Amino acid sequence: MSVVATAAGVLGKLVAKPLTDAAMRQERVLRALKAVRLDPRKPPQDFDGIYAVTLIEYCAGRAESVLAVFRDEYVIGSFRRSFALRDLTRVRREVAEAVERNRETGEFGHLAHGFEEHVDGFAAAFEQVVDRTRAPHEARLEETVKALVSQVSRTREEEEGRRLRIEPGRAELTPAQRLARDAEEWFRAVGYEIRQPQWPVGEDAIALLVDIPRRRGRFDRTVMLCVAGELGPHHLNTLAGLADSADAAEGWGIARLRVSAAARARAAASEDRLFCYSFDELIDEEADFEPYLAWVEEEVRRRGIDTRYVPQSCEKSEIDPATGQPIATSRYHWQDGGLDDYVARWLDEPAKQHLSVLGEFGMGKSWFALHLAHTMVLAWRDAKRRGVPRPRLPLLIPLRDYVKQTTVQGLLAEFFFDKHKVNLRSAEVVRVLNRMGRLLLIFDGFDEMAARADRNTVVANFWSLASAVDQGAKVLLSSRKEHFRDDREARDLFGAKITAAGHGATADGPIFEIVQLVEFEDEQIERMLRHRLKQDKVREVMRHPTVRELMRRPLMSELVIDALPEIEQGAEIDLARIYLYAVRRKMDRDIHAERTFTSRADKLYFLCEVAWEMLSTDRLTLNYRDFPGRLRSFFGPVVQRDADLDFWEQDMRNQGMLVRNAEGDYGPSHKSLLEFLVALKLAGELGLLTGDFLDAVRVPGAAAGDGSRSWSAHFAARGADGSLPGLTAFAPEPAEALAGTFGELGPDDAVFEFLATMVREHPDHRARLLELAQVSSSGRPLLNCLRLLAEADGHLENAPLAGLDLSGFGIWMTYRKLSLSRADLRGADLTAAELRGADLSGADLTGAQLSRSILRSAEGWQCLLTSGGGRGLEARPGLALARWPPGRASPAVRSR
Numbered sequence: 001m002s003v004v005a006t007a008a009g010v011l012g013k014l015v016a017k018p019l020t021d022a023a024m025r026q027e028r029v030l031r032a033l034k035a036v037r038l039d040p041r042k043p044p045q046d047f048d049g050i051y052a053v054t055l056i057e058y059c060a061g062r063a064e065s066v067l068a069v070f071r072d073e074y075v076i077g078s079f080r081r082s083f084a085l086r087d088l089t090r091v092r093r094e095v096a097e098a099v100e101r102n103r104e105t106g107e108f109g110h111l112a113h114g115f116e117e118h119v120d121g122f123a124a125a126f127e128q129v130v131d132r133t134r135a136p137h138e139a140r141l142e143e144t145v146k147a148l149v150s151q152v153s154r155t156r157e158e159e160e161g162r163r164l165r166i167e168p169g170r171a172e173l174t175p176a177q178r179l180a181r182d183a184e185e186w187f188r189a190v191g192y193e194i195r196q197p198q199w200p201v202g203e204d205a206i207a208l209l210v211d212i213p214r215r216r217g218r219f220d221r222t223v224m225l226c227v228a229g230e231l232g233p234h235h236l237n238t239l240a241g242l243a244d245s246a247d248a249a250e251g252w253g254i255a256r257l258r259v260s261a262a263a264r265a266r267a268a269a270s271e272d273r274l275f276c277y278s279f280d281e282l283i284d285e286e287a288d289f290e291p292y293l294a295w296v297e298e299e300v301r302r303r304g305i306d307t308r309y310v311p312q313s314c315e316k317s318e319i320d321p322a323t324g325q326p327i328a329t330s331r332y333h334w335q336d337g338g339l340d341d342y343v344a345r346w347l348d349e350p351a352k353q354h355l356s357v358l359g360e361f362g363m364g365k366s367w368f369a370l371h372l373a374h375t376m377v378l379a380w381r382d383a384k385r386r387g388v389p390r391p392r393l394p395l396l397i398p399l400r401d402y403v404k405q406t407t408v409q410g411l412l413a414e415f416f417f418d419k420h421k422v423n424l425r426s427a428e429v430v431r432v433l434n435r436m437g438r439l440l441l442i443f444d445g446f447d448e449m450a451a452r453a454d455r456n457t458v459v460a461n462f463w464s465l466a467s468a469v470d471q472g473a474k475v476l477l478s479s480r481k482e483h484f485r486d487d488r489e490a491r492d493l494f495g496a497k498i499t500a501a502g503h504g505a506t507a508d509g510p511i512f513e514i515v516q517l518v519e520f521e522d523e524q525i526e527r528m529l530r531h532r533l534k535q536d537k538v539r540e541v542m543r544h545p546t547v548r549e550l551m552r553r554p555l556m557s558e559l560v561i562d563a564l565p566e567i568e569q570g571a572e573i574d575l576a577r578i579y580l581y582a583v584r585r586k587m588d589r590d591i592h593a594e595r596t597f598t599s600r601a602d603k604l605y606f607l608c609e610v611a612w613e614m615l616s617t618d619r620l621t622l623n624y625r626d627f628p629g630r631l632r633s634f635f636g637p638v639v640q641r642d643a644d645l646d647f648w649e650q651d652m653r654n655q656g657m658l659v660r661n662a663e664g665d666y667g668p669s670h671k672s673l674l675e676f677l678v679a680l681k682l683a684g685e686l687g688l689l690t691g692d693f694l695d696a697v698r699v700p701g702a703a704a705g706d707g708s709r710s711w712s713a714h715f716a717a718r719g720a721d722g723s724l725p726g727l728t729a730f731a732p733e734p735a736e737a738l739a740g741t742f743g744e745l746g747p748d749d750a751v752f753e754f755l756a757t758m759v760r761e762h763p764d765h766r767a768r769l770l771e772l773a774q775v776s777s778s779g780r781p782l783l784n785c786l787r788l789l790a791e792a793d794g795h796l797e798n799a800p801l802a803g804l805d806l807s808g809f810g811i812w813m814t815y816r817k818l819s820l821s822r823a824d825l826r827g828a829d830l831t832a833a834e835l836r837g838a839d840l841s842g843a844d845l846t847g848a849q850l851s852r853s854i855l856r857s858a859e860g861w862q863c864l865l866t867s868g869g870g871r872g873l874e875a876r877p878g879l880a881l882a883r884w885p886p887g888r889a890s891p892a893v894r895s896r
Contacts, residue, residue: 003036003044007052008071010035011059032056045133045307047083050126051076058125066118068108074098079126095119156257156389159350159437159472166471175228179256180206182279182436183226189432190286190425195221201238204228209246220249231255236266236274243273250275254282257389280390283438287429289393292420293377296396300374308531309371310554312364313518314339314357317487326487332515334524342515343372347392347474350437354475354510356446356494359517361672361750362555365478368517369396369444372476376440392440392474393433400448400620400671408468418663437472446479448620448671458483462493469510477512490514519552528557537564546573555670562586576757577692579676584696598651601697601724602635604680605715606652609634611677614667615751616744620674621665627653634715638722672750679754682742684711687732688759688768699724712737732768735775743781756791765792770800778805795819802826810834 010032033056038044043053059067069075075095082091099115102108160178164171170178180198187194187210196209205227211219223242227235231253243251251274253263259276267274277285300306311334318328332342339357346355359365376394383390397415412430416422424430433439449461469475477494484490492498496509520528525548529538541547541560547567550556556578560567563581567573571581587600610630614620622630627649631639639645658666668674683689684697687710709717709725710733717725732738745751759765766789773785782804790796795818802824810818810833820835822842831851 003038003048003052004055004071004076007032007036007038007055008067011056011067029057029060032060041132043129043133047080050083050129050133051079054122054126054129057129058122062118063112065109065111065115069095069099069102069111069115069118070122072098072108083130092119092123095123155348155350155391156437162350163472175256176204176206176226179228179254179279180208180224180226183224183254183282184208185432185436186282187224189428193219201225201242205235205238207242209248221246223248223251224254225251226254229255230258230260231263231276231278232260233262233266236263236270236276239274240270249273252277252282254279259387278387278389280384283433284384286425287433288423292395292416292422293381295420296370296373296377296394300370303367303370304531305367305370305374308528309367310334310520310524310527311337312339312368312524312554313521314342314515315518316513316515317491319491324488324491331518334521339368339515339517340372340375343476347440354469354473354477354512356490356512356514357476357478357517358481358490358514359478360481360553361675362553362670363517363519364554365480365517366444366670367554369442369476369478373442392438394440394442396442396444398448399443399445400667408464412468431470434468435470435472437474439473441468441473441475443475443477445671446477447483459493459498463499463509466496466510475510475512481516520554521552522548525551525557528554529561532557532561540564540568544573550575550578555672558582572692574757576676576679576754579673579754580692580696583673583676598648599699599724601699603652604677604697606631606634607658608677608681608684610658611668611674612681612741615674615678615748620671621667622658624653624660624664624666627666635722636716636718638718675748675750676754678745679751679758681711682745682751683755683758684730685733685738685741686759686768686772687730688762688765689730690762693758694727694729698727710734710737732772735772738772739776739781742784743776743779745780745784752787752791755788759788760792765789773801773804777803778807780808782806783808790818795821796823797821799823801828803828805829807832808834810836810838 033039033053036052036056038049038053038056043050055067055070059070075098078091078094078098096116096119099108099111099119102111170181173181177198184194184198187208191213193211193213194208195211198206198208201207205225208224208226210222210224212222213219223239223246225235225239225242235253239251239253242248250272253259253267253274253276255277256279259278259281263276267276313332313334315329315331317326318330319325320327332338337344343355357365357368373394373396376391379391380393395415397411399411401411401414401419409427413427416424416427416430430439434441443465446461446465449464465475465477481490484493491514494512494514496511522542526538526542528551529541533541541551541564544567547560550573551560556575559578559582562585563578565585566577566581571577583604584600587603591600610622613630614622628645631645631648631652635648639648653660653666659669660666680689680693680696683693689697708731709727710731712733714727714730715724719725733741759769762768769785769789769792773782773789776782776785783806786796786799786801786806786809789799797819799820800823803826806825806828809830817837817839819839820843821839823840823844825843825845825848827847828845829849830845831849
């Protein structure tokens, strides 16, 4: 029995006669709520719970006929539909009709005169209960939707003012002429032919003669009448005469915003010859975005964003225009509206710059992008339903798809025509809508435009996106904060101050202001957990300080919940282990449920290899057609028979933690999963997996192995039945093989963070990484060894680095202080190294090659550089040249 039926049953027993005493009525309400186990202070958020509370609170102590009406299935269904649409206008009409029908059917019994007041009263009570289900920030979110709609007219006027200033000749046109010009531009974009250009009709209208194409080369000749202000019935009379004179098939009356009800009635009576449109409605004739809008709503529901989204705080560095340096920080707290309100205000300012939202991985950038798109879709639908001017239509475009297209134009074409099947005549339609200020472009994941990117690639990608930013456009761009070396680089790029060649930017480059996401506070973490866990479990999680720190990144909540059994048992907790526990539990759950036949080790090996391919080739998806080839490559003889291959392909596609899109491309739900898997593979290849991480790729119950096989050799050493041998430890891959994997790893902060956690517990990690560094001697393999060692140990003190080419060393440590204290740097080439802030005290630089920039560090460093013979060279801030104490330059240190 539903909670609504239970509540109605309880009320049926309590409703003996109406109560007028307020105290007695309140007592009856509380008794009924308690009987149904509902808390009036915290009503359930689902429709049935909300309706049950309303039924009790409104009907208790009232006449039985009131309960009879509002427990009726038709009435409940009407409220349910209106609740889904977030609009109670319709429900009042439908329930009033049911009450009127009762006069004939008597299905509700006798209804007193004026019962319609109960309809309004119950609807108001329902809305009040709905409001109680929302936290203050959730109520503000709904207000945001209303505000978006209510502010559109003013925003459109301000947008028109901007166009008057920047578009040549527009200021000299009358309102009707400006509307006609926009209509002409729109008609050309959708393939209509202008047969006769503008001619004036009276004082407030402009006419056009247009051919609208049909099938087989035919067309409908149509007169278009563009009017200033509201389109009225007298305009329709004029339009009818114009259509007759031109022998036109149809006549269309077009207003910028408003069409009167009488004009619509006149058009409806014209037997499909005359039509009325606001400009928004005119766009609807040729631009059907419904498939995309439905996708946004379904994606939000599928990912639980509609019920589990927690507002976020953000902050913005305030920059002094004269110096280009930060002078203050503005913080926008989530309880005061946070990022939601900031973006709403930004949308309301036509002249405002574009917006970039930065945050570390897992901070909720993609969730916010979807949340924003969904909020604006709701506002857009609401405005369309009500016939009022609409806000910008949000187009959420994942930039991870860019690597398949290489141009933004190709990306947009795939987005509209292939991915969402949006019915547009051409890509020119999007450009025109963008220029007219009808779209919000949300580019999600600037850092995913290329999985491996140097500085020139980052800059080139920005200018590629800039090609889609027309005047009138509004663009929100999200990216990982760590995609940029520092805040200054992000400001310069998004301020269009640099080009791919490193020179000054063009004058018309798009300008982005930057806000950065702020980590979750404890209260936000609790709100997030309460969506998934009972209160006792929430308290259990919140008791772990380390887990709380991890969950300051919203993405981690899902993984923490999956890893909860390990947390409760006191297992060690860090970012990499949360991923490990979650992945392991998911796979083991499938194996235990017999939904899969491959082992956890097989799955992890396959995922690790595929993840490396995705990350190293800039393609973050694998199409289903490519699975057979990868399986044969990874698993060899086990899948040579077609029947076996089919089984393995099905198993890996369905149980491998990859998600599929409509085109059959499989990829991770979040890029950080790829980075974790790549780190697991590389740690295995380095022979530095141990503890929990090594256990994850072992086959339970397998006989003990000899521990001498490398990562690749172990997974190739299968028995006749395809089973893996036992494993005690991984041996390192040969240096030549590592040069092609670990040595090719780009400057991916997340991968190195995961790697450092995995390798630091291995007792030989320092010796092995330094040995590989010596073998590599130069280039990226060497630098990756030193970076991983620095990340794992926190320093490179006493490191034997003599004679190594350290060009490029330290570019990844601009945000930290690294100690090279007592390091052996004799004969090392440091001319292209980045050592700002490094501690070189006691380091031996005999014969080392130094650049002046090292000795003239902007921040400055003090250290003693020994020549190996006990004599010292002291470098202090501000010195352009270092000298020996007696005053003569030392031949032991060359500065160039």
